[in-house]
Amino acid sequence: MNTKKLSRPPGRPRSFDPDQAVAIAQRLFHAQGYDAVSVAHVTDVLGINPPSFYAAFGNKAGLYARVLDRYASTGTIPLKEILRSDRPVADCLAAVLEDAAWRYAADPETAGCLVLEGTHAEDPQARAAACQFHAAAEGMIRTYIAERHPEKAERLTDFISLFMQGLSAKARQGYSADRLMNTVRLASRALADELQT
Known part of the structure; x- marks a missing residue:
């Protein structure tokens, strides 16, 4: 896992933009984990004072909820596009799993899955908040499998979930996408x- 601190870009921001702040905070939480990021660190990186932070987000968990919403729309695996009814379930x-391997290892500074890592906060x-997003993704996978293989839905959902947890953890440990893909091929x-059975 890369522990390099993300810092505020040089120069003073023109004005405080909450949406831009959420994007910057997403990188912080993704790179360092929720627990390692303090409000002081966030305000320093954003170049704002604590009252502005609390007025915009309420608290650190409030900011994190906004980050998860953004991540869900910009950074997560596009399950709705991948889980298609016109293709074999396998x-x-x-x-x-392939998308996860490439996505989790794409940027060494933000390796792994923001949601999965957040479930350990x-x-x-x-x-x-992270568990809620994770449960929603699991539910989508389980429902997809159950449409054609109801007797295997629970077991295969557990397999996918556990495997993705492992991919995220190994990406944070520095495994390359190619190395993760070797294991995905086995899965x-x-x-x-x-x-087939």
Whole structure:
């Protein structure tokens, strides 16, 4: 995991833009994890004072909730596009894992999955917010599998979820996308075998 601190760009910002602040905070939380980022660090990077921060976001967990919303629309695996009814389930599930491998290892400073890593946060409010996003993704995968393989939906959803947790953790440890993909190929064969029976 890269522990390099992200810092405020040189020069003073023209004005405080909450949307831009959320984008910058997303990189901070993704790079360092929710617990390691303090309000003081966020305000320093954004170039704002604490009252402006609290007026805009309420608290750190409020900012994190905004970050998760942004990540859901810009950085997460596009499950709705990948989980297609006109393709074999095994192929689509393999595509989810492939997308995760490339996405999680694409940027060494923000490796892994922001949501999955957030489910380990010490702060209960932040952890609950991340868990809610994670549960929604799991639910989408489970529903997709259940449409054609109801008897295998729970087991395969657990497999995908556990595998993605591992991909995220290994990406944060510095595994390259190619190295993650080698393991994804093994998982893809296991999925194909399981769904042929």
